[in-house]
Amino acid sequence: MAEAPIASMKVAPTAPAVDADVLASIETPYLMVDLGRMDAAIADMAGSLAARGVALRPHAKTHKSLEVARRQLAAGAVGLTVATIGEAEVFADGGFDDLFIAYPLVPIGTKGARLRAVAERARLSVGIDSPTGAEAVADALGPAVDTTSVLIEVDSGGRRSGTAPGDVAAVAKAAARRGLRVVGVFTHGGHGYEGPEAKAAAAADEVRALTEAAAGLSSVGIEARVVSAGSTPTALMSARGAVTEERPGTYVFGDRQQVALGSIRPDAVAAAVVAMVVSVNRAQRRFVVDAGAKTLSKDVAPYLAGHGEIPTLGGQPIARLSDHHGAVDVASGDPMPEVGQVVAVLPNHICPVVNLFDSFSVFTDGQPTATWRVDARGRNS
Amino acid sequence: MAEAPIASMKVAPTAPAVDADVLASIETPYLMVDLGRMDAAIADMAGSLAARGVALRPHAKTHKSLEVARRQLAAGAVGLTVATIGEAEVFADGGFDDLFIAYPLVPIGTKGARLRAVAERARLSVGIDSPTGAEAVADALGPAVDTTSVLIEVDSGGRRSGTAPGDVAAVAKAAARRGLRVVGVFTHGGHGYEGPEAKAAAAADEVRALTEAAAGLSSVGIEARVVSAGSTPTALMSARGAVTEERPGTYVFGDRQQVALGSIRPDAVAAAVVAMVVSVNRAQRRFVVDAGAKTLSKDVAPYLAGHGEIPTLGGQPIARLSDHHGAVDVASGDPMPEVGQVVAVLPNHICPVVNLFDSFSVFTDGQPTATWRVDARGRNS
Numbered sequence: 001m002a003e004a005p006i007a008s009m010k011v012a013p014t015a016p017a018v019d020a021d022v023l024a025s026i027e028t029p030y031l032m033v034d035l036g037r038m039d040a041a042i043a044d045m046a047g048s049l050a051a052r053g054v055a056l057r058p059h060a061k062t063h064k065s066l067e068v069a070r071r072q073l074a075a076g077a078v079g080l081t082v083a084t085i086g087e088a089e090v091f092a093d094g095g096f097d098d099l100f101i102a103y104p105l106v107p108i109g110t111k112g113a114r115l116r117a118v119a120e121r122a123r124l125s126v127g128i129d130s131p132t133g134a135e136a137v138a139d140a141l142g143p144a145v146d147t148t149s150v151l152i153e154v155d156s157g158g159r160r161s162g163t164a165p166g167d168v169a170a171v172a173k174a175a176a177r178r179g180l181r182v183v184g185v186f187t188h189g190g191h192g193y194e195g196p197e198a199k200a201a202a203a204a205d206e207v208r209a210l211t212e213a214a215a216g217l218s219s220v221g222i223e224a225r226v227v228s229a230g231s232t233p234t235a236l237m238s239a240r241g242a243v244t245e246e247r248p249g250t251y252v253f254g255d256r257q258q259v260a261l262g263s264i265r266p267d268a269v270a271a272a273v274v275a276m277v278v279s280v281n282r283a284q285r286r287f288v289v290d291a292g293a294k295t296l297s298k299d300v301a302p303y304l305a306g307h308g309e310i311p312t313l314g315g316q317p318i319a320r321l322s323d324h325h326g327a328v329d330v331a332s333g334d335p336m337p338e339v340g341q342v343v344a345v346l347p348n349h350i351c352p353v354v355n356l357f358d359s360f361s362v363f364t365d366g367q368p369t370a371t372w373r374v375d376a377r378g379r380n381s
Numbered sequence: 382m383a384e385a386p387i388a389s390m391k392v393a394p395t396a397p398a399v400d401a402d403v404l405a406s407i408e409t410p411y412l413m414v415d416l417g418r419m420d421a422a423i424a425d426m427a428g429s430l431a432a433r434g435v436a437l438r439p440h441a442k443t444h445k446s447l448e449v450a451r452r453q454l455a456a457g458a459v460g461l462t463v464a465t466i467g468e469a470e471v472f473a474d475g476g477f478d479d480l481f482i483a484y485p486l487v488p489i490g491t492k493g494a495r496l497r498a499v500a501e502r503a504r505l506s507v508g509i510d511s512p513t514g515a516e517a518v519a520d521a522l523g524p525a526v527d528t529t530s531v532l533i534e535v536d537s538g539g540r541r542s543g544t545a546p547g548d549v550a551a552v553a554k555a556a557a558r559r560g561l562r563v564v565g566v567f568t569h570g571g572h573g574y575e576g577p578e579a580k581a582a583a584a585a586d587e588v589r590a591l592t593e594a595a596a597g598l599s600s601v602g603i604e605a606r607v608v609s610a611g612s613t614p615t616a617l618m619s620a621r622g623a624v625t626e627e628r629p630g631t632y633v634f635g636d637r638q639q640v641a642l643g644s645i646r647p648d649a650v651a652a653a654v655v656a657m658v659v660s661v662n663r664a665q666r667r668f669v670v671d672a673g674a675k676t677l678s679k680d681v682a683p684y685l686a687g688h689g690e691i692p693t694l695g696g697q698p699i700a701r702l703s704d705h706h707g708a709v710d711v712a713s714g715d716p717m718p719e720v721g722q723v724v725a726v727l728p729n730h731i732c733p734v735v736n737l738f739d740s741f742s743v744f745t746d747g748q749p750t751a752t753w754r755v756d757a758r759g760r761n762s
Contacts (some may be wrong), residue, residue, distance in 0.1 A: 024489070024490065027490065027762045029761055030625065061705070083704060103671075103705060106657060106659050106720055108657075109406070109408065115491075129660050130660065130661065130720045132719070132720035133720060159665075159667065159701065160660070160669050160708045161708075162660070164662070190703060253671070276487070278487050278514070279483075279485045279510050279511065279534075279543070280511065281536065284540075285543075286540065288485070288541050290484075293680065293731075293733050297678065298679045298681075298733070299674065299679045300677065300679075320540065322541060323464060323732055323733065324465065325542060327541045335615045338513070339513035339514060340487050340489060347691075351675075351704055352674050352675055352678075352704065354674050356759065358759055380675050380705065380740055381408045
């Protein structure tokens with residue numbers, strides 16, 4: 001469990017156990033999910049947060065899948081977090097009726113009509129971080145302001161969106177003037193991804209920023225009923241009683257980055273890109289798999305080496321990626337594969353990887369058992 | 382023209398000229414293409430290669446678009462290069478009948494049947510770089526071996542796929558034993574992307590490797606009728622008469638990387654990701670656009686700063702990307718934008734960016750005039 005991390009950067013992650021000939025029965029490159037590992041991750045996070053009395057609203061941008069979201073809700077999640085109106089549309093279409101768009105929305109033009117349509121058929125919460133955002137959301141929602149909840153985003157040190165904690169009251173006043181129902185505050189301590197030592201400080205920063213933000217709401221007469229933090233590294237590290245809700249996403253699959261951060265056990269990574277060795281150069285001790293930047297993405301945290309690793313070939317990192325090639329330089333003594341060999345590659349960061357595929361190949365006990373769509377792939381708007 | 386590069390890393394690229402309110406008429410983030418700039422790039426490359434007596438077979442993995450490919454053929458391209466069987470299927474379905482899969486294919490299982498189906502309805506060439514690949518291609522093609530051309534890939538220093546030049550004869554013999562029609566050799570001098578000074582050497586390496594590879598074919602009684610090199614940085618730098626064909630891809634749109642390499646003029650970049658400013662922090666001089674890693678991709682050549690730049694806001698680089706956020710730290714003196722402002726972001730590397738979108742928004746003389754599908758998006762297999 002992430003609460004007592006046992007992983008370290010010295011412990012290499014393992015791939016789900018599937019025989020090579022079974023892996024090879026599907027055309028490479030493809031995205032595999034081990035159902036047992038995924039369901040265990042879903043249950044672990046739900047159980048850990050329930051034990052802390054904190055609501056779990058998982059971020060669906062990681063998986064973009066109706067089927068995965070159903071399993072999260074069945075395990076106790078209160079609703080879903082999404083990043084875009086497009087993702088909200090997909091999950092509303094799929095029957096999910098409690099959705100939070102955790103993003104500083106500025107829904108101008110036709111996007112406003114789309115937001116209102118979602119608000120009219122789901123219990124919707126949306127983020128804002130500026131008076132301009134408040135105006136645009138109010139214009140978009142029209143009469144749906146009465147049934148839509150608004151949360152103000154506060155920056156807790158992640159250096160992206162979110163207003164300063166001291167400016168929350170001003171944003172709340174602008175929202176209230178337009179009749180928006182402000183119900184709370186949210187943040188994302190993205191700086192918890194900076195390294196294994198950064199998580200605890202980022203979780204504390206989240207709590208500090210949210211507490212100041214809630215006080216800002218209170219100063220203009222609004223109670224912060226929702227105090228929402230979250231990322232997979234920080235989700236179980238917030239001070240007890242300080243938040244009402246956590247929004248981790250990546251925990252559902254895990255990846256090399258989460259293992260390095262100590263947020264996921266090395267034997268718990270549930271997703272991999274399965275690829276074929278298409279070229280071997282024995283003289284230069286190099287081989288190439290048919291997974292490149294268009295399947296593994298190019299996302300390398302400073303504490304990771306390479307663009308993914310292959311546990312069944314000694315955990316060797318992929319040194320270079322082009323669009324359709326992943327090149328591995330094989331250390332002396334490590335095994336050289338054969339052309340045609342099919343291997344599982346553990347990606348650095350699973351979120352952008354999922355968005356590069358149209359479907360998951362789901363494995364149960366080492367056998368392919370289902371294909372699930374990546375329902376919200378590409379819904380970036 | 383790329384033959385006499387006038388760009389340098391000191392010259393900031395410009396975005397296609399479109400009024401901000403016109404940019405804002407489409408929901409952000411979206412992928413825009415300036416038709417005038419694109420058509421000029423298509424004509425320039427075709428004209429430059431025709432003047433050198435070299436065939437142009439552009440790599441369609443950059444654009445993945447039937448409409449763009451039609452324009453390339455209309456301007457004189459002899460056929461298309463693709464990276465995967467899936468891309469070949471899309472372009473064969475679209476009526477293109479001269480396709481080269483420039484990849485070391487190992488088409489085992491159901492992929493073999495797909496390859497054969499393409500070979501039966503298009504003039505197809507395929508790459509191999511190993512005896513195992515030759516066996517798999519022969520098994521896949523069956524009777525279509527008689528109408529399919531095979532090219533052997535040779536490594537020219539790019540450190541990914543391709544056999545050593547000295548091993549070409551052995552691969553050719555394995556191919557000939559199985560009745561494959563080996564017609565030539567190909568390489569990709571990807572090390573021309575290592576920096577502005579690397580292009581000329583990479584082009585010379587391509588020629589050297591191809592010449593040695595062609596001699597290897599000759600030693601087993603096969604004439605290399607096709608000697609194919611190519612990348613946008615090297616396409617116009619091969620020694621005269623040394624190659625029969627070039628396969629550049631990125632030239633059709635250009636990007637920050639090509640400008641930095643001096644392969645595309647700063648005023649010729651034809652594609653951009655259009656994004657909205659959704660968050661502004663004046664105290665910390667930071668703003669955030671709604672284009673992140675799921676639209677701009679995380680691909681940063683060592684000679685580039687940041688994940689894209691915004692010409693209309695002083696060319697400021699995007700310092701940090703998360704999935705849906707691009708954060709810019711604004712230098713003192715540079716302009717701060719307003720929330721709601723819509724801007725064009727020039728990506729670092731356009732190929733993975735196009736693959737993240739389902740369509741292009743095409744602009745002509747500053748106005749949106751068409752929407753084209755990214756027909757082969759996600760066809761990685």
